Amino acid sequence: MADLESILGYTANLMSDIDKKLMIVLKDGRTLIGCLRSVDQFANLVLQDTIERIHVGKKYGDIPRGLFLIRGDNVAILGELDDKRDLAELQEVSIEDILDAQREEQLRKDEETKIRNQAMLERGLQPHGDIGSEDI
Numbered sequence: 001m002a003d004l005e006s007i008l009g010y011t012a013n014l015m016s017d018i019d020k021k022l023m024i025v026l027k028d029g030r031t032l033i034g035c036l037r038s039v040d041q042f043a044n045l046v047l048q049d050t051i052e053r054i055h056v057g058k059k060y061g062d063i064p065r066g067l068f069l070i071r072g073d074n075v076a077i078l079g080e081l082d083d084k085r086d087l088a089e090l091q092e093v094s095i096e097d098i099l100d101a102q103r104e105e106q107l108r109k110d111e112e113t114k115i116r117n118q119a120m121l122e123r124g125l126q127p128h129g130d131i132g133s134e135d136i
Contacts, residue, residue, distance in 0.1 A: 014039040017080065022047070024070065024078040031055070033081055034068060043072030054098045056105050060090050061098025 017036050024032045024045070031054070034047030050068035054061050093101075117127035 014043065014045075021081045022078050023053075023081045025076045026070070026074050027076045028074070032065070032068060032070070033062075034065075040072075043075065045070040045072065045075070045078075054102055055090075056098060056101040058090055059093045059098060059101060061093050061095050063095055 014036070018039070020036055022034065022036050024034075024047070026032065030052060032047060032050055033053055034050030036045060037048045038046040047068045047070065050065040051062040052065050054063070120127040
């Protein structure tokens with residue numbers, strides 16, 4: 001087994017997480033939860049029974065995604081999940097409700113950005129763009 005770990009290098013630590021439930025945050029901001037089934041030398045991950053969890057305030061909704069392959073360089077952070085502890089203060093809502101809440105939150109953020117950029121222009125400053133999902 002030592003030879004395998006030396007070949008895999010930095011992904012060797014993930015070998016101990018095989019068959020464990022992990023939460024993974026991607027660089028684009030999405031949160032995925034699933035059972036780790038495979039990892040390779042590039043830190044590409046295969047998750048089984050994957051769900052995409054959307055958080056808005058103290059509410060969350062889960063969208064079933066099934067088997068999911070994640071390219072290693074898209075992972076921002078990952079860790080083992082403890083469902084009982086992690087959901088203690090959150091309220092689960094339907095997929096439709098969480099998607100509506102997510103849309104409303106995004107519209108609110110867009111409006112705030114528009115107002116801030118307008119205020120900067122009025123002061124003679126060049127607004128710098130916020131990094132959105134379309135920029136990643």
